[in-house]
Amino acid sequence: xxxxxxxxxxxxxxxxxxxxxxxxxxxxxxxxxxxxxxxxxxxxxxxxxxxxxxxxxxxxxxxxxxxxxxxxxxxxxxxxxxxxxxxxxxxxxxxxxxxxxxxxxxxxxxxxxxxxxxxxxxxxxxxxxxxxxxxxxxxxxxxxxxxxxxxxxxxxxxxxxxxxxxxxxxxxxxxxxxxxxxxxxxxxxxxxxxxxxxxxxxxxxxxxxxxxxxxxxxxxxxxxxxxxxxxxxxxxxxxxxxxxxxxxxxxxxxxxxxxxxxxxxxxxxxxxxxxxxxxxxxxxxxxxxxxxxxxxxxxxxxxxxxxxxxxxxxxxxxxxxxxxxxxxxxxxxxxxxxxxxxxxxxxxxxxxxxxxxxxxxxxxxxxxxxxxxxxxxxxxxxxxxxxxxxxxxxxxxxxxxxxxxxxxxxxxxxxxxxxxxxxxxxxxxxxxxxxxxxxxxxxxxxxx
RNA sequence: CGGGCUAUAGCGCAGUCUGGUAGCGCGUCCGUCUGGGGGACGGGAGGUCGUAGGUUCGAAUCCUGCUAGCCCGACCA
Numbered sequence: 001x002x003x004x005x006x007x008x009x010x011x012x013x014x015x016x017x018x019x020x021x022x023x024x025x026x027x028x029x030x031x032x033x034x035x036x037x038x039x040x041x042x043x044x045x046x047x048x049x050x051x052x053x054x055x056x057x058x059x060x061x062x063x064x065x066x067x068x069x070x071x072x073x074x075x076x077x078x079x080x081x082x083x084x085x086x087x088x089x090x091x092x093x094x095x096x097x098x099x100x101x102x103x104x105x106x107x108x109x110x111x112x113x114x115x116x117x118x119x120x121x122x123x124x125x126x127x128x129x130x131x132x133x134x135x136x137x138x139x140x141x142x143x144x145x146x147x148x149x150x151x152x153x154x155x156x157x158x159x160x161x162x163x164x165x166x167x168x169x170x171x172x173x174x175x176x177x178x179x180x181x182x183x184x185x186x187x188x189x190x191x192x193x194x195x196x197x198x199x200x201x202x203x204x205x206x207x208x209x210x211x212x213x214x215x216x217x218x219x220x221x222x223x224x225x226x227x228x229x230x231x232x233x234x235x236x237x238x239x240x241x242x243x244x245x246x247x248x249x250x251x252x253x254x255x256x257x258x259x260x261x262x263x264x265x266x267x268x269x270x271x272x273x274x275x276x277x278x279x280x281x282x283x284x285x286x287x288x289x290x291x292x293x294x295x296x297x298x299x300x301x302x303x304x305x306x307x308x309x310x311x312x313x314x315x316x317x318x319x320x321x322x323x324x325x326x327x328x329x330x331x332x333x334x335x336x337x338x339x340x341x342x343x344x345x346x347x348x349x350x351x352x353x354x355x356x357x358x359x360x361x362x363x364x365x366x367x368x369x370x371x372x373x374x375x376x377x378x379x380x381x382x383x384x385x386x387x388x389x390x391x392x393x394x395x396x397x398x399x400x401x402x403x404x405x406x407x408x409x410x411x412x413x414x415x416x417x418x419x420x421x422x423x424x425x426x427x428x429x430x431x432x433x434x435x436x437x438x439x440x441x442x443x444x445x446x447x448x
Numbered sequence: 449c450g451g452g453c454u455a456u457a458g459c460g461c462a463g464u465c466u467g468g469u470a471g472c473g474c475g476u477c478c479g480u481c482u483g484g485g486g487g488a489c490g491g492g493a494g495g496u497c498g499u500a501g502g503u504u505c506g507a508a509u510c511c512u513g514c515u516a517g518c519c520c521g522a523c524c525a
Contacts, residue, residue, distance in 0.1 A: 012458085014458090014459060014460090014474095014475090015459080015460090015474060015475070015486070016459055016460050016473095016474065016475090017459090017460080018459070018460080019454090019459090019460070019461090019518080020517070020518055022518090022519080037517090039516080039517085040516085040517065040518090093523095094449095094523095095523085095524075111525095112525090141525085143524070143525080145523080145524065146449070146522080146523060146524085147519095147520095147521090147522095147523080147524095149518085149519085153525095154524075154525085158525070160525070212525090221524085286524095286525060287525080288525080289525070321525065322525090323525045326525065355484095357483070357484055358483055358484090359483090360483095361483090389486085390482080390483060390484090390485085390486075390487060391483065391484045391485060391486095392484080392485035392486050392487075393485085393486045393487090394485085394486090395484085395485045395486085396485065396486045397486085399485090408484080410483090410484060411483090411484095412484070413484090420484095
């Protein structure tokens with residue numbers, strides 16, 4: 001169990017804006033004590049940031065496993081040999097960090113893992129009976145960006161979910177593609193984000209079919225064009241059977257048939273067929289991408305299975321990524337105000353804050369302790385601000401770190417038997433007895 | 449990689465032009481008063497001025513090299 005009393009926690013908040021942070025998410029992550037820059041584009045994750053990272057990771061694992069995908073973990077340092085085999089060692093360019101070990105062998109810090117996962121596959125899978133198979137990992141990656149910027153949104157070291165499907169036929173692989181699209185829709189929605197799948201460019205991964213998921217934000221790096229009706233689409237709590245091909249296909253069609261493209265694939269003529277009042281030009285942050293690339297890696301790397309007729313056939317593959325660390329930046333870009341972050345309930349580092357307005361007041365202290373115990377007994381994680389600080393400082397800290405709910409406890413309210421429950425997002429406060437406040441918070445998180 | 453800029457206390461900055469041995473705000477520590485939106489007063493701690501060399505009686509300040517970081521551009525999840 002974490003220490004959830006602020007007096008004993010490690011939350012190095014900053015009152016002033018660090019000079020190097022340009023965009024709001026970077027500023028707020030530094031000010032809220034979530035990260036500390038270690039060098040250009042490389043960050044240490046402090047307790048609050050680390051907690052959010054873990055929450056995102058948990059959601060991703062749950063949704064991937066629900067879709068039938070299997071978690072593994074591959075190394076960050078990889079031998080250049082495999083990359084020479086696929087031809088990408090030379091293709092990848094300066095973005096790939098190359099290192100030599102003591103024996104003068106070429107190593108690299110993995111920017112992605114198609115080669116390695118294909119090597120695992122070819123070593124252990126030989127029959128169509130072992131298909132379909134989708135392996136994924138959540139692991140640190142490195143791309144030696146020419147110019148890292150915007151904090152974790154464009155770092156050099158980043159945390160990423162990357163998954164790889166292996167299928168016997170193109171049809172099977174396209175179902176895997178659809179399955180990923182659906183699972184990603186669910187994943188982002190649970191995080192409180194609207195990420196719109198847009199037709200994209202395949203870039204260095206290569207391939208035929210690809211969609212990027214974009215979160216709309218003014219600070220986004222890509223220009224996007226879409227039909228305003230796409231933002232009305234929500235996945236909601238509809239039941240999904242990932243083995244049901246027709247259902248997965250229908251959901252893909254529903255979410256990708258309206259016009260939504262990045263500037264790379266934008267087609268002015270097609271765009272202009274949308275009724276004028278529905279045409280939108282905006283900016284977006286890319287938080288994920290899915291690819292179908294057929295036998296691009298399986299052929300050169302010789303990843304083949306025996307099909308039912310006894311013939312060897314290269315497997316059809318796809319890969320799929322979610323930028324986990326940059327998602328935190330995207331979440332903040334999409335959820336903040338002048339006072340700080342506003343976490344969606346699904347990803348908040350603590351479920352609520354408890355603010356003791358008069359530390360040292362016997363009744364206030366006792367009421368806060370009781371609230372803290374009741375909430376933790378229900379499996380919730382409150383952050384209790386028990387510091388010897390004035391009310392204003394405590395409010396400012398709570399607003400900055402963005403916990404969605406705050407329970408305010410002071411002598412004045414306690415005299416009437418009530419505490420105050422405040423929504424960070426709306427600012428609306430309600431007075432109620434402490435037990436009722438606990439119930440209210442528990443109810444909010446009951447379905448998450 | 450091209451163009452621009454910066455480096456002085458944990459954070460934000462002044463001091464550099466005109467050389468004389470470092471200062472402000474915030475934070476931090478101690479004390480008192482406070483107690484519903486970053487409170488007040490008093491007292492303290494904290495800096496090889498990025499680094500190496502040079503000029504000088506004397507360098508944060510002038511000169512040179514190096515390193516790190518930031519911004520714009522090209523590139524990218």
